[in-house]
Amino acid sequence: MTLLTCSHTLASRALAMVVLCWVALFSQHVGAQTTYTLDDNVGSFRLQDSLAFLVDPDGKSNIDEILKRDRNRFSPASTARSLPLREGNSVWVRLSLARDAHSTAKWTLAIPLPYLDYAALYQPDGQGAWTRQVAGDTLPVDSWSRPALYADFKLDVPVEGAYDVYLELRNFKPTLMPLMIATESKRNSQRELEHLLLGGLFGALIMLVGVCAIHYLQSRSADDGWYTLYAAGMAVVVSCMTGLSGLWLWPQSPAWSNYTHFSMPILGLGATLIFVRHITSLDAGFPRLSQAVYGVAGFGIPIALLGVAIDRSVADVFNAVYLATCPLLLLVATIQTWRRGHAVGRWLTIAYTPNAVVTVYIGLQMLQLLPAWWQSRYLMVAAVALSVPLLQQALHLRARERREVQERADALPTQDALTGLLTRPLFDTQVELAIKRSRQNREPSAIVMVEVVNYSYLRESYGDAIAEQCLLRAAVKLHRVLRDVDPAGRVDTARFGLVLDGVASRQELTERMVRLVASGLIPLPGLRPEVTLQFHISCALLTEVVADKRTVLQELQDVLHGMSPRTRRPIRFLEPAPTMPAALPSKEDGNSDRAPLTPHSKP
Template sequence: MRHRDPIGFELRIAPASALEQGRKIDYLPLGMILGTLLLLTAWCLIQAGIHRDPVYAWYGLYAAAMTLTMAAVTGVAGQLFWNQSPFWADRAQGVLPIALSGINILFLRHLCSLAARYPKVDRLALGTGVLVLLMSAAYPWVEGWASNAMVSFSLLASLVLTFVLAGLAWRRGDPVGGWVLLAYAPLALTIVVVVVRLYGWITASWLTFDASAAASALAVPLLLGALHARSRDRHGVRTRVNKLTQQDALTGLLSAMAFEEQLKGAVSGAIMRREAAAVVVVEVVNLQAIRQAYGDEMAEQCLLRAVIKLHRVVRDSDPAGRIAPGRFGLVLEGVRSRAELQERMVRLLTAGLTPARGAALDIPLQFHLACVLLSERVMTPALLLRDLDRLLASMSPRTRRPIRFLDPDDSRGPPRNNPTDGGAPAGTVSSQSGSSGRSQGRSSGPDSAGPGAMV
């Protein structure tokens, strides 16, 4: 038996049953390792599709290349996959390790993210990775010492750049660097042994085959720890950026667009699943007067005070947003009756008129509230906000009825004689604290005090 490289196998003669038993024992750990790598590859590709994170896709490509390379080096692929092609069975022993080295360099370059702080090292890693991949494409047509030189260069270049990239990342306090160093420490020893064996300086042994397979299988799941650390950092930054775009800068509540998205979900739940909810638009009526009398700074402080008052009646799970300079939108989930909603709104009105403790200047906040129960009136979010806006516009600044409801839809049957409505007939707008109904945009007389008046 001859081979172009001095492998150093010893010729063994044994009964066929003993050799078959030994082969099965050798295949058992290989099957476990290859199966684990295939599961990691499939899981990472699924994560890449779910999270839309290219890091997981890079890792999936790396794990797949590692699995195929191990199958080729250990002889499993040559026996099961390309046993009909002797040329490729021989060349795959060099092509796949070289290609894996290039993929490894590009993967770690993307994972360590050193382009901003070390641009020269980043460009060196990119160029070396592309060069190694081109070498893998040219390897099948290279003979003699040049083929060994290509394998040695690719493995050693991948090893050196791995420790350079990981060391620089670890130096700047990045936990990814520590994970990469831990993953490649045992693999580095086996790569050196493989290169030394390639030139015939040592004979083939378990260290050049089984140990290299075990080190490669250990590196892949350890790199998963580095991948999780990097993905967690990037998703944390993305979450903070999304919060900046979805929150109002002054009050910390949802922005107008984000609130409309939450309102769409509430309307959809009311239509599809009959979920109880109420929508309230709160207007700080005297905000403009405060701005003119005391300036913009005091007006902003009053808006922050108004947010504090809102949190007294709004649960943490209820969406609340700033939809206009002096208006807030609320979605109160689980509200089933006007009486329940009116009780909470009365508390809000009272909180606005209550002076703040320790305040040098006592400025009451006058709220007007337009309300609707989604169990009574289901419309698109845009139409709901439009009708609530018109309802607020119909109130005079000195009204004694600051809480008003939109009337139920005609398709939902005759209006109920709710005690809180004073038995008023249905119009377009129903007053919460008066005893007579009035249509939207019309007034039958000046606002008069009623049982629900707060002042």
């Protein structure tokens, strides 16, 4: 019994020693803090290891109170995880820095998050006090220590020894905190590159606004006016996401700057839904989808206002759901338009697919369904930059389609609705002008009447739709033998009239008409069973006949009436009117008109 008790005692002591050793090692690991060496050869790097942080629940303690009360309560946290920020609290981060022995450069610390509420950097001044630099969108940008797109601080690192600095951070929700350290020269280069890229992006956006404005000034159309406002609104949304709005548009309004970071992406997404719905004419092809898009877009307005009415962390959940779902509806609308055969749908799908993917990722990231990645907002900016030229192409196609529709509408009084040829009254006018030019200027011309002989058979056999399509194809074939300046008109159901200027001989005219007859005998593509067009043609050369503008078309139609449907001579000419030979005057008649000869007159 004694031996058993001793064995249990030894085992318990051994287990206790193991536990104590493990606790000691863990405590040593927890208490350890990474010291970051500032090397001029590296120039720029992001803090990748662990950070020592402390949560101040009420967010009211200053640096002296934190160090006096909680200096040893800092806990390690991975830089790959979000800091436990929320509305009303503060998170303090301690950084241990050491300058390399050969380092002489000046250093900076940047936090590339334009939407961060508040950030303050505390550094010892060497006299027992602390210097403070502040930034964040709850402060006027003019009051920042270094006004910039986001928090950008100057580091005063001593030449020798480790150096602890403290960051006080505030935000309304947990946030992944990227901390970027760089030399002053490297940071200036990065800042110049950022401004160059953003300048190019906003230049493209302003160009898009200008194109829309020019279209509006030319057309005075309300649609172009709304497109202009949409393009300008997207420029404002991008400026809010990148921090440019706080720096340039409203540097003295922190409340508005803080709110726009929260609401502008929602309003921009809703405006994009309305824009796509209108430019694709979604209500014409997909009325239910159009109503859904319109309703979801309108729902974005109350969601954008939630940040003012309720707690921002709760409103942020609604924002995340909206951002994660609306882009999918947007892609459905553009793809359906593309499938319907509209070229605008193809360009919009290509333009908005990168935006939709990044926006959905940001929404799922806000819902903590995907790992946090702070670069996602910059991917959104890149996607917007990619979409600008594609949107310009889509707007160009839309403007061209609308212009073509307007031109067709304006031409309705003068053109046949089916074939696009001149109506009968206007073609009669062209015939009169051709006859007038032939008489006054002796310009050679020909007037031609073309009939689709088998139109009645096609209509009875295949129906009105196929018959009308055959007439449309006949008009296309007529244009192949016409010049751009030669007028053509539809003078009857299946009859067309042509005026061919510059035609002086039957051979030249016959060659062109033979090509027309031969093209009609080629089966029309896309029709089953095969359908051919049989043309009968009557021609009047104004160099051969003296045409009467009131009767010449009727005479050509009479020639067509006299042709058999199976004739082997489908091309006929209007012959000159026969004239009777004049009688030669007799000698008596010829001398009777002469004065009588007198003896004194000469014969």
